[in-house]
Amino acid sequence: MLKTYQATSVFTGQQFLDNAYITIEDGVIKTVSQTHPGGNITSLRGVLTPGFVDVQVNGGGGVLFNNTPTSEALSLLSAAHTTFGTTSMLPTLITDDVNVMTNAARAISETIACDDSSVIGLHFEGPHLSKPKKGIHPAEHIRLISDAELTLFCRQDLGKVVVTLAPENVPSDIIRELVQRGVIVCLGHSNADAETVLQALEAGATGFTHLFNAMSPLTSRAPGMVGAAMLDQHSYCGLIADKHHVHPLSCQLAIKAKGFNKIMLVTDAMAHVGSSLETLSFFDTEIIRHGTKLTLPNGNIAGSALDMASAVRHCHQDFHIPLAEALCMATKTPANFLGMANSIGQLTPGYQANMVLLDSSLHVVSAWIKGQVKHTAHSDK
Numbered sequence: 001m002l003k004t005y006q007a008t009s010v011f012t013g014q015q016f017l018d019n020a021y022i023t024i025e026d027g028v029i030k031t032v033s034q035t036h037p038g039g040n041i042t043s044l045r046g047v048l049t050p051g052f053v054d055v056q057v058n059g060g061g062g063v064l065f066n067n068t069p070t071s072e073a074l075s076l077l078s079a080a081h082t083t084f085g086t087t088s089m090l091p092t093l094i095t096d097d098v099n100v101m102t103n104a105a106r107a108i109s110e111t112i113a114c115d116d117s118s119v120i121g122l123h124f125e126g127p128h129l130s131k132p133k134k135g136i137h138p139a140e141h142i143r144l145i146s147d148a149e150l151t152l153f154c155r156q157d158l159g160k161v162v163v164t165l166a167p168e169n170v171p172s173d174i175i176r177e178l179v180q181r182g183v184i185v186c187l188g189h190s191n192a193d194a195e196t197v198l199q200a201l202e203a204g205a206t207g208f209t210h211l212f213n214a215m216s217p218l219t220s221r222a223p224g225m226v227g228a229a230m231l232d233q234h235s236y237c238g239l240i241a242d243k244h245h246v247h248p249l250s251c252q253l254a255i256k257a258k259g260f261n262k263i264m265l266v267t268d269a270m271a272h273v274g275s276s277l278e279t280l281s282f283f284d285t286e287i288i289r290h291g292t293k294l295t296l297p298n299g300n301i302a303g304s305a306l307d308m309a310s311a312v313r314h315c316h317q318d319f320h321i322p323l324a325e326a327l328c329m330a331t332k333t334p335a336n337f338l339g340m341a342n343s344i345g346q347l348t349p350g351y352q353a354n355m356v357l358l359d360s361s362l363h364v365v366s367a368w369i370k371g372q373v374k375h376t377a378h379s380d381k
Contacts, residue, residue: 001025003371006041007048007357011324013332013346022048024353027370032347044357046365049327050347051087051354052308053334055162055264056123056209056238058092059271059303064280065091067271069104071111078117080274081267082374084307085364087354088335088344089118090162092268095126095137098148109157118369121160121338124153125209129189130166135214136302137189138283145170154181160338164209166190167200179204184338186238189214190225197228201235207337210268211237211254212246230257236337238266239329241314242306244293248319255315260325264334265311270294270303313362323362 003024010020012032021041023031031037059065061080063073074091081089093104101124108122126137128145145165153163163178164186175185187200188209193216208215208229216224229237237258241251245268255263267273271280272289280287287294287302296302308330315326335345344352353371356364367375 002030002039004037004039004041005044005048007044007046009047010347011047011049011327012348013050013328016047016324022347022355024371027353027372029347029349029351029353031349044366046360047358047362048347049356049358050331050345051356051367051369052085052312052330053088053264053338053345054081054086054267054269054308055090055334055338056092056125056266056268057081057086057089058094058125058269060269060273060275062271062275062277064271064282065104066094066096066100067281069093069100069107071107074107074111074119075117078119079374081269081307082118082367082369083274083364084309085356085358085367086308087118087356087367087369087374088120088340090121090123090160091119092123092125095129095134095141097141098152101149101152105152105155105158108159109155112157112159116369119159120340120344121162122158123162123164125164126189128165128170130169130191132191133166133189133214133216135189136282136287136296136300145174150174150178153178153183156182160184160340162186162207164188166192167196167205168192172199172203175200175203175205187215187225187229191216192225194223194225194228197225198232201228201232206235208235208237210240210245210266211263212250213240230254233262236262236264236333239263240268240304240306241265241311241319242292242304243314243318244301245304251315252319252321255319255321255325255329260321260328261333261336263329264337265308265315265326265330266334267306267308267311268304269306272305273307309356309358309362309364316362
């Protein structure tokens with residue numbers, strides 16, 4: 001079935017087109033043009049942009065994936081984030097035991113097989129991390145890699161698989177093997193020195209999980225993971241732009257150093273996003289909402305209450321990043337990181353019709369996944 005929209009402005013991933021038309025057929029973009037294609041047209045008021053791509057989503061809609069690793073939970077989580085413009089996502093499993101990891105993989109496989117949600121893979125954040133940089137990850141589950149985890153990471157029915165690991169605890173030959181078998185390796189929750197980080201990059205690691213947070217810092221005589229990440233021209237860095245995890249000036253510095261084509265906005269969202277949840281049970285403690293900030297009872301930051309639309313607004317409105325660059329960091333850049341540069345992240349003929357309509361203040365009005373409307377705000381803000 002053919003469907004054509006006209007938007008006040010269309011951001012293709014390359015440029016803004018005023019009063020442009022976009023035609024969709026069978027969930028795929030057929031044409032993008034400023035010439036009237038004929039036929040029935042649905043008018044859209046606002047900026048039509050590629051759907052947001054989030055590679056780090058722990059929870060949403062009142063659900064934490066670790067607590068409920070089921071396909072039903074993924075449906076709630078996915079729906080919650082779609083209301084904020086996320087049309088492609090990697091549900092993220094925080095460090096846990098192998099049984100929970102296996103259950104999470106089963107849920108991902110079932111969901112991907114249905115082919116009707118925003119879930120496109122799985123991010124294993126741990127368990128092969130550094131205890132000194134564990135953050136909120138439970139120390140009792142942090143461990144060396146075993147054949148059980150290797151087998152799980154390399155399953156072929158999980159879509160895109162990202163594994164965050166600490167390179168001081170996982171040998172370069174294991175990183176190389178994971179990459180050769182199709183796993184995307186990110187470095188994070190690590191106290192590694194810069195030399196160890198560079199060895200991991202040489203072995204095939206291509207990303208850094210939440211830059212600045214839970215990693216060895218940049219200092220005058222020890223560049224650490226932060227320094228190596230910002231210097232490397234080829235790797236991608238996730239950035240939590242919630243104004244709590246990273247100072248705005250540090251965000252601006254990272255974007256200037258790496259470029260918008262290598263910084264990808266991530267939410268690191270917990271169950272609180274898209275729900276009225278105030279307190280969440282988390283292993284032997286709890287995560288408490290304080291406005292837009294989440295903490296443990298001791299005050300330590302514990303994931304985020306951030307959504308992707310807010311991350312884009314923060315970058316553009318507060319950090320003064322040009323809108324095209326802010327949008328790329330939420331769409332095209334993470335798509336490139338995932339190796340999906342030819343299917344998502346842009347509004348271009350042949351790509352999936354994953355789209356978000358933003359109003360003048362960059363709030364989400366509507367969202368589409370493969371041409372199907374998944375959310376409408378029913379208002380013009």
